[in-house]
Amino acid sequence: MRLDLVEAGLPEPHVNVAIRAADGRFLALGDLVYPEYRVVTEYDGDHHRTADDQYFHDIDRHDDVMEAGWRSIRVNKSHRGDRRRLIVQKVRRALVERGWTP
Template sequence: MAVTTPIRTWCDLGLVLDVPELVAAGDWLLRWSIASTSELERAADRRADRRGVPVVREALQLLDRRSESPKESELRAIVRLGGLPVPDVNVDVFDPRGRFIARVDLLFAEYREVLEYQGDHHRTDRAQWRRDRTRESELESLGYHVTEVTDGDLADPNALVARLARLFRRAGWTGSPRALDGIRRRPHG
């Protein structure tokens, strides 16, 4: 039975996945040390069939081994593609006495903004929901604004980026977001 390597498969996925999805797959390869960024770059360079390579090249610029979930990776890719500030990934936040408060998905320290991807279990698991509310209150008591993002938000990247841009502007950001028309290849939800 013929099979491809994970690296080759990742490049092949450039034909069927959009950039945020390909970033999620690439982050997973990096996180679990299945591939390095340089190995993925070399595989893209060697690709005889150039179809899908533009998506692969764009995704390569956004990979981050610190990502801990596919949806978090997609969110980070949308933020970056949308021209918003660059976040720190999976950051531990402590109170002034050094007590651990939370590990946050995406932190924009300069703007005191935290983005948290919330899967459905954050809504359906009562104990998780309660922990999330306390955690959010703790973060906000330290001066952070917490924005929760769901899969529905990822399905409409332009609306998400516009909303996040308003939050960053409120905190002093002077940049301009980019339109993400056509970023999603197929309907999500």
């Protein structure tokens, strides 16, 4: 996914970056992060769906990240192959909406 984003002309995302609330409290470890635009792309593996504890935690974490002003784009295995372009388009839109100039 990171390579798809860069190949499409988007900035190189930071990998595995801590996302924090305004008070410094840890909210999440973002998979692919654009801190200057407050955009994060998260890959949800199958365990995010099948393990109840993980699923419940993810819902709260996602809400916390969005409440802190981040745009969160979630990706799963359905976004492989031709559907990868959909994620690239979503990330591009989010970056532009938050001030990035192509």
